[in-house]
Amino acid sequence: MPTQELLVDYILSLDGCAAAEGWPGWWGLQSTEYLEWLASEPERIQLMGARTYRLMSQMAREAREIDISAEEKASFEQMAQVEKIVFSSTLEAPLDWPNSRLISTDAIEAVRELKQTADRPLTTTGSISLAHSLLREGLVDRFRVVLFPVITGRTGLERIWESYEDYALELVSSRAFEGGLQLLEYVPAHLSAPPGTAWVR
Secondary structure, three states: OOOOOEEEEEEEEOOOEEEEOOOOHHHHOOOHHHHHHHHHOOOOEEEEEHHHHHHHHHHHHHHOOOOOOHHHHHHHHHHHHOOEEEEOOOOOOOOOOOOEEEEOOOHHHHHHHHHHHOOOOEEEOOOHHHHHHHHHOOOOOEEEEEEEOOOOHHHEEEEHHHHOOOEEEEEEEEEEEOOOEEEEEEEEEEOOOOOOOOOOO
């Protein structure tokens, strides 16, 4: 059986933040074109850590009661139907968000096995530390970023790149959505040192 692909998927502001204090979901800039593209994407098994699971499952519960857009409600309803694998040594089974399975063993080895045994491709959802660990171990086949045209500056949260090592990225796909959203998709390659310099810093 062929190895399943693992995609790391981030939605970011231009300054590399995954969220920002006081901003709405998708920075308030989700367009019909972008949402239609999301809905047309092939179904993948969603991988996440405990923190992302707690946050998103709570948001899914609250989404049924609070005043948010129909698009955001539909997004959480869709996520409830997707197969989710949660890596955590602190959560306890059974998990209450539908279609969620807990794995308490080493995430790296579990994902290595999943790439051999899963019946669908894999992707990370949020889970910055998990995604970083999988990338560092060479398990990530593709790396995708959708950039939203905002700079969150001082309100920005979860700055993705601060702890990353050096990577070369081969661009394999790009697309612009209405509203200025930019999709960039890469094949990553870890660099042992920055190229083109003999300086020791």
